[in-house]
Amino acid sequence: MDLRFAEGAIVRDDFFLVEIDRFQGPLDLLLHLIRTQDIDVFDIPVARITDQFLQVIKGLDAEDLDSAGEFLETAATLIRIKAQMLLPHEGDDDDEDPRAQLVRRLLEYEQIREISQRMRSAEADRARRFSKGFIPARPKRLHQEMPLETTWADVLSAALSVEMPAPRQGLPRITARTISMQDKVVLILDSLQDRSGVEFSHLLKGFGDTMHGVMTFLAGLELTRQRVLFLRQSQPFSELWFYRNEEAEEGVTEDIGRIEVDT
Amino acid sequence: MNTPQIVEAVLFASDAPLTPDEIARADERLDEDQVEEALQILKAEYDDAHRAFHLTEIAEGYQILTRPEFAPYLERFDNVHRPNRLSGPSLETLAIIAYRQPIGRIEIEYIRGVNSSGVIRTLQDRSLIDIVGRGNGLGRPLLYGTTQRFQEHFGFGSLDDLPRPDELPIILKDRMPLQESERSSDQEKISEKQGLGERPADEEADNHVNEASQDSGA
Structure with a gap:
């Protein structure tokens, strides 16, 4: 499989094994492949992208069926589109480009991602403004503190009643x-x-x-x-x-x- | 006592945003317009006097909040627990719900391309979204919408404060007419939902779903 990626991107197979976790889902991965290679979304080279996509998802954990299924579904869609594009057109000009629906989804997803970036910065701004009550009242003492009413005589007698431990000699024995x-x-x-x-x-x-x-x-x-x-x-x-x-x-x-x- | 002072007292004593309508309850002689006017006076006063706080429009109401530049000082104190920042998937899901509400799980998952039930539950637990109705489709799916707390969390004055799709640096504008129509219907939904206090009636919600499912099925 011929994998040619834009500079700075993926070269070795084992990259995929690790990095597949980085993507939030198949759309995220597809967008990544398209954007890092400066591909025109309106003219996606389906064959190339499909090959790359399949290569990446080889690293999927087969036991995590839920997320693997999502990637596989998209892989199937890609393959279907690839097949449709190979079929000769019947001459009808109003036939939609088989890629159109996928492109719409990708762009919509990209837009959502952009919006969520903006929301992240709005969230950070909000977190820097505080309302009353931000600094809470001092916690109440759980127990009433007893004033220590001790005389020096008490301290002395307490000190005297403490038995000084004999200094250890030799190895301690555990009994x-x-x-x-x-x-x-x-x-x-x-x-x-x-x-x-x-x-x-x-x-x-x-x-x-x-x-x-x-x-x-x-x-x-x-x-x-x-x-x-x-x-x-x-x-x-x-x-x-x-x-x-x-x-x-x-x-x-x-x-x-x-x-x-x-x- | 003049109206701005009364309004100030009410805002000072509250630790959540209040709407002009709620503030007006302070006195029978007050109406919303007078409160609005007083709010603008207070706002200007705080700004002119360079107070450490300002009157912020948030979640369809008003609240006195400290200015962001004082955050480093305040953060040195023990403080009450604040909600954690949201994760990437949570933000993504919230963005979809905010623009497309009311919307069901299936459509959210179609847009994101991944299973979203866990994220939806988390957002619901945090009261950022809520069930706002049921769709017409098979099994009458639950529909979600954003809450007042959502606006508070992001500091939005209203849903109009969400970034507009046409402000976004995204390519497609003139190349895909279909997106154009989707976008305008999004905006309709957003403006219709401005009064978040009132949940859309079920019937209304159903209409939206029909629109939305036509869109996504196209």
Whole structure:
């Protein structure tokens, strides 16, 4: 197949494989072929354009039947026109040029494309003009901010209660954690046997690992979810209290132990 | 209080375009002509005083909008979400609908040469087009037309602000008489649809389809 294109246009076959996606449809592609080669739309060399068109659509993805069908339909039209032009005219002068309808469609499409370019710039102009309300009110704060009422003594005692992590020596060892939430549930419930409330820090006494704190807290949350407990804190950053929910139904806690956290 | 001030107050308090008719509701003694007159006075005042905003004719109404040269300053603030720019296929489809409305999907697809149902749905979701009637053809196809929001999106004062086909640098003018007739019928449709607030009655829509299908079938 002899493909001769205008300068700067398509030369290699594989160009088509990639570029077919660039076209919005068969009319777009046809226009491209015509315009890049400076062809007079009113005198389209159907044979040449058909060959080029077929060459380009070889790269179509056969699985995308929808868009492939659209290109194939136009290819069929081109071939029909080509055939009609080969047939001898019956001498009737008012016979329409077989290309006329296609030309009308192409020109109409081109016009639409031109109009949509203008609309694009109108859209851009509009986007630079704003009405009232463009800058919205400041978003409302979601939570009321609590003023931090802390004395230096509080800060100092908090600082002192932080255990400094021992500097790491050697390679870190990764060990499986063995703390189960079930243990912590039992611990919490045991502590609440003879009183109605217990401090979170009290539950941590005797356990060194941060992980114990995490698991105790999770167990507390889980029990709260099950309405066995409720949690209270008098103010931010103060002691967290676990209280027994006196209205708790009997037996709800039985399953909790089975919610094993994968440790 | 004089009329321009009343009109100004109404426009200031609104964040959408208002028609003179709507503005006139502010006072029983006002009629549309007086409002129009006041609008022209305000417009001139803003321009003469080099205000940062002007009175813009948009979507069959009037709205106070900032001048485009202030966009870079305003864009530095957090701002309310604005609609995205439209894609190429969306613009193409909108252009066809704007010029040929009311128009059905099949004709749109004939002009574009590709399936357009997805694009049509997107445009409908964005309220840029709407169903305006049903055609006479097989299955009484749905017909689409552009909406007020379409004009707002592009900043058109009315559909007359669309580029006229005869302004476009397109070759065919004198070479294809048939295009000539198509073009004039396009314009008729556009001017008939000027009052976008009123949807064309079904009957009227059907007539247009007949015309349009004759055109495309030619």
